[in-house]
Amino acid sequence: KAGVTQTPRYLIKTRGQQVTLSCSPISGHRSVSWYQQTPGQGLQFLFEYFSETQRNKGNFPGRFSGRQFSNSRSEMNVSTLELGDSALYLCASSLSHGYADTQYFGPGTRLTVL
Amino acid sequence: AQSVTQPDIHITVSEGASLELRCNYSYGATPYLFWYVQSPGQGLQLLLKYFSGDTLVQGIKGFEAEFKRSQSSFNLRKPSVHWSDAAEYFCAVGAEVDGGSQGNLIFGKGTKLSVKP
Numbered sequence: 238k239a240g241v242t243q244t245p246r247y248l249i250k251t252r253g254q255q256v257t258l259s260c261s262p263i264s265g266h267r268s269v270s271w272y273q274q275t276p277g278q279g280l281q282f283l284f285e286y287f288s289e290t291q292r293n294k295g296n297f298p299g300r301f302s303g304r305q306f307s308n309s310r311s312e313m314n315v316s317t318l319e320l321g322d323s324a325l326y327l328c329a330s331s332l333s334h335g336y337a338d339t340q341y342f343g344p345g346t347r348l349t350v351l
Numbered sequence: 352a353q354s355v356t357q358p359d360i361h362i363t364v365s366e367g368a369s370l371e372l373r374c375n376y377s378y379g380a381t382p383y384l385f386w387y388v389q390s391p392g393q394g395l396q397l398l399l400k401y402f403s404g405d406t407l408v409q410g411i412k413g414f415e416a417e418f419k420r421s422q423s424s425f426n427l428r429k430p431s432v433h434w435s436d437a438a439e440y441f442c443a444v445g446a447e448v449d450g451g452s453q454g455n456l457i458f459g460k461g462t463k464l465s466v467k468p
Contacts, residue, residue, distance in 0.1 A: 270455060272458075279459070279460040280461075282456065285455060327395065329394075336385070336453055336455075336456055339400070342387075343394050344394045
């Protein structure tokens with residue numbers, strides 16, 4: 238069974254631009270969570286989608302948004318990029334909402350903002 | 352608010368030696384606790400998790416962890432470390448949101464493990 242895939246793996250953008258990251262969950266998984274990982278702040282939760290609905294949201298500004306499609310694939314969008322948005326963005330999929338089901342992480346998208 | 356502390360940023364052990372990585376949590380009720388490992392350039396992989404029951408939990412790759420409520424700890428152990436265990440290890444607690452439903456995972460800052468030959 239294929240794991241969680243994230244595209245692209247690497248991105249370089251400049252300040253003020255916007256970016257869209259994609260996450261394809263494991264087949265059959267209906268929940269997708271997004272995390273931002275930086276050396277200073279560590280792993281921070283962005284949001285979780287389950288059955289195309291946002292179930293939880295972390296403490297990030299409105300520039301960060303996401304959505305989930307009917308096939309459970311998810312995208313996250315960051316508008317008006319700032320230097321501090323440079324990070325590894327990880328998505329994780331699980332069978333259902335919540336952490337009782339194991340979350341499987343993708344390899345991440347490394348975003349660099351110049 | 353729930354939180355997780357991993358006091359050791361970096362630990363170096365010799366191959367074949369035993370390992371203990373520390374994790375302390377702050378949580379009112381019985382926590383859902385996890386240990387993940389991240390190898391360079393990779394995502395996170397679940398090593399083990401504790402929800403209830405036996406406080407000693409066995410995981411993959413020969414790891415185990417013990418939940419100690421009195422100490423608010425969930426330390427990860429391995430009796431004999433292999434060079435391939437060199438990675439970063441994250442402890443996490445499952446958050447609860449209003450109404451008691453399951454929220455997201457709250458991660459510690461991680462402990463980087465180096466293994467000497």
